[in-house]
Amino acid sequence: PKLRSLRGRRVLITSGPTREDLDPVRTLTNRSTGAMGIELARAFRDVGAQVQLVLGGDLPAPWGVETLRVRSAQQMLEACEARWADSDGLVAAAAVADQRPEALAPEKVKKGDGPETLVLVRTPDILARLSAARRADQWVLGFAAESEKHLEQAAAKLVKKGLDAVLVNDVQDGRAFGAQANTLTPVTAQGPHPPLGPLAKDQLARAVVQWWAHRLEARES
């Protein structure tokens, strides 16, 4: 099949984990590496898109992609908000921490000094915020990693966050996080689509980009 181009399209991508600090040496994070979002950034770049990547974690930035490194969910939100108006679409692949410690201690908390219970507060939902602030010409793709009833939950997420599509990872058996090969099932307002994969992450990213470019083409013609 012919390779579809997204020449000149401006795509904002979030990827990687966020880190929510308790003090200068302790942090809350998750097992995401950011590999899938980095492969998506490469795949969009390779079909001519102008990509801005907002990246958490320690993986090296992909060549030819403007990358902004962030640490916390709040920083990721601010970086995305500053870039959203100049983007045609958002791909939210980041594993954003859902909670952060209520307080950030300026100095290392000594053993026995701090409370033994950690109080957490919610972080902003970056995808929901950008989606709520979007123009009619902007598109929004989200990801879901659920261990049960994943297609039903994805359909609910699609509606709740106002997305064009949710790409669903089945995280049972420790797949997805840090794994080499992966499968993604796109869910749109029309329901679930045939799964993409199993494929290595770089190939899977190309499949996602072609799937989405095809839908964009249909939608715009």
Ligand code: C5P
């Ligand atoms: O609600 P849930 O966390 O399952 O949604 C996952 C999707 O929302 C992913 O696309 C993720 O990048 C995005 N998300 C976000 N900000 C959050 C939580 C999730 O952008 N605080």
